Amino acid sequence: xxxxxxxxxxxxxxxxxxxxxxxxxxxxxxxxxxxxxxxxxxxxxxxxxxxxxxxxxxxxxxxxxxxxxxxxxxxxxxxxxxxxxxxxxxxxxxxxxxxxxxxxxxxxxxxxxxxxxxxxxxxxxxxxxxxxxxxxxxxxxxxxxxxxxxxxxxxxxxxxxxxxxxxxxxxxxxxxxxxxxxxxxxxxxxxxxxxxxxxxxxxxxxxxxxxxxxxxxxxxxxxxxxxxxxxxxxxxxxxxxxxxxxxxxxxxxxxxxxxxxxxxxxxxxxxxxxxxxxxxxxxxxxxxxxxxxxxxxxxxxxxxxxxxxxxxxxxxxxxxxxxxxxxxxxxxxxxxxxxxxxxxxxxxxxxxxxxxxxxxxxxxxxxxxxxxxxxxxxxxxxxxxxxxxxxxxxxxxxxxxxxxxxxxxxxxxxxxxxxxxxxxxxxxxxxxxxxxxxxxxxxxxxxxxxxxxxxxxxxxxxxxxxxxxxx
Amino acid sequence: xxxxxxxxxxxxxxxxxxxxxxxxxxxxxxxxxxxxxxxxxxxxxxxxxxxxx
Numbered sequence: 001x002x003x004x005x006x007x008x009x010x011x012x013x014x015x016x017x018x019x020x021x022x023x024x025x026x027x028x029x030x031x032x033x034x035x036x037x038x039x040x041x042x043x044x045x046x047x048x049x050x051x052x053x054x055x056x057x058x059x060x061x062x063x064x065x066x067x068x069x070x071x072x073x074x075x076x077x078x079x080x081x082x083x084x085x086x087x088x089x090x091x092x093x094x095x096x097x098x099x100x101x102x103x104x105x106x107x108x109x110x111x112x113x114x115x116x117x118x119x120x121x122x123x124x125x126x127x128x129x130x131x132x133x134x135x136x137x138x139x140x141x142x143x144x145x146x147x148x149x150x151x152x153x154x155x156x157x158x159x160x161x162x163x164x165x166x167x168x169x170x171x172x173x174x175x176x177x178x179x180x181x182x183x184x185x186x187x188x189x190x191x192x193x194x195x196x197x198x199x200x201x202x203x204x205x206x207x208x209x210x211x212x213x214x215x216x217x218x219x220x221x222x223x224x225x226x227x228x229x230x231x232x233x234x235x236x237x238x239x240x241x242x243x244x245x246x247x248x249x250x251x252x253x254x255x256x257x258x259x260x261x262x263x264x265x266x267x268x269x270x271x272x273x274x275x276x277x278x279x280x281x282x283x284x285x286x287x288x289x290x291x292x293x294x295x296x297x298x299x300x301x302x303x304x305x306x307x308x309x310x311x312x313x314x315x316x317x318x319x320x321x322x323x324x325x326x327x328x329x330x331x332x333x334x335x336x337x338x339x340x341x342x343x344x345x346x347x348x349x350x351x352x353x354x355x356x357x358x359x360x361x362x363x364x365x366x367x368x369x370x371x372x373x374x375x376x377x378x379x380x381x382x383x384x385x386x387x388x389x390x391x392x393x394x395x396x397x398x399x400x401x402x403x404x405x406x407x408x409x410x411x412x413x414x415x416x417x418x419x420x421x422x423x424x425x426x427x428x429x430x431x432x433x434x435x436x437x438x439x440x441x442x443x444x445x446x447x448x449x450x451x452x453x454x455x456x457x458x459x460x461x462x463x464x465x466x467x468x469x470x471x
Numbered sequence: 472x473x474x475x476x477x478x479x480x481x482x483x484x485x486x487x488x489x490x491x492x493x494x495x496x497x498x499x500x501x502x503x504x505x506x507x508x509x510x511x512x513x514x515x516x517x518x519x520x521x522x523x524x
Contacts, residue, residue: 311492339481344485346476357501358492361495
């Protein structure tokens with residue numbers, strides 16, 4: 001295995017045994033970042049700072065050993081995570097020269113753990129879209145096929161991790177922006193329970209839906225990074241004052257024995273491409289074989305939650321950036337983002353409040369349905385990576401907006417705040433990654449991780465490991 | 472129908488979504504985000520997480 005494709009767990013073990021140095025890991029990533037320039041995953045590479053951090057980590061580890069499994073591990077940040085002294089644009093024309101003075105809460109936590117930052121990653125403009133095609137930056141491309149989208153909004157995060165440019169990346173998720181690029185790039189993405197990770201220092205998209213979380217190449221690796229990012233932050237009003245769940249320990253003890261897993265009727269196996277549906281059925285069979293009880297539940301609230309997410313998202317987005325739209329005009333934004341801001345500004349106050357009332361009802365319905373279910377099993381995205389610029393796709397012969405096919409299974413969980421994990425589950429007949437999604441109960445992230453690790457291990461035994469080609 | 476809805480079908484579709492949210496119970500379905508007062512001296516920290524039921 002190339003050094004750049006080691007798991008965080010394996011790299012950490014080798015660092016601890018002094019078999020490999022953080023400096024070597026950073027150089028391996030920087031070399032691949034140069035080779036992968038046509039993918040346009042990075043907007044800012046902080047090579048010299050990364051070399052300095054790696055050297056410091058190497059010295060400290062030589063003296064007193066690693067302080068955390070992330071000590072000396074090269075990672076990168078979505079360009080809406082504030083990084084002190086390093087440009088943070090959120091992909092917006094009016095933030096192109098923005099340099100924050102402070103790190104985001106989660107960036108600071110990762111720095112404290114010893115992670116080395118390689119730089120800042122491509123994303124959809126203001127995180128308000130699912131393809132990461134940003135009018136102010138070069139087109140970010142899927143490493144499995146370059147004329148395809150990487151997914152979004154955290155497209156650069158998905159690409160960097162899949163192509164071996166970083167061991168993990170931060171991402172954020174308002175309707176699926178951690179899980180969609182994880183799905184389309186064939187890596188693991190975890191949206192933790194709302195409130196588990198602070199959003200302070202992230203440029204917001206929609207306060208009541210935004211989540212911070214990581215993308216990495218394995219369930220154990222996302223567990224390690226999430227656990228490092230998590231923790232109560234009194235300065236994020238949504239931050240939960242609860243102990244950080246033992247996610248790493250859960251990932252090290254994979255099991256679904258006795259777990260109750262549910263497919264959602266008229267949802268888990270509908271509205272998706274045949275290869276995606278087949279992957280979900282296969283995952284259900286595997287989970288059953290591993291000792292889970294797999295059943296079917298009716299949960300029509302999920303379909304309703306998609307629209308509720310959209311109304312909340314565009315209303316809060318317009319509250320955040322509507323004044324910029326009015327001051328700068330539509331031409332300062334991509335056409336898709338301008339439409340969302342315009343529409344958000346037109347939503348009547350009653351529409352927003354009705355959406356928040358529907359949300360409470362959806363929360364109750366999901367809680368009731370999940371009283372006897374630990375994990376829901378669905379696709380992550382209904383399709384594999386579509387071509388750049390394709391706005392309409394076809395599912396079972398039915399023309400469907402590509403963005404709807406991408407967010408159908410991810411957007412509902414942001415409405416009720418449950419943890420959800422995107423897990424690679426093979427490839428379709430075009431050799432593009434397919435992904436299944438496991439959704440847990442709020443604040444039961446550890447159970448979700450434990451189940452995902454078990455399914456991941458079972459899939460690994462029968463699916464050939466592939467890495468995308470980088471020049 | 473607002474001016475924006477009349478001019479742009481994409482805007483009309485999204486605003487229409489908000490207008491279609493119905494069937495709410497006036498006595499039962501309160502909004503998910505509700506106001507919580509800040510105790511004096513509590514700084515920015517609310518009494519408990521906003522969306523944590």
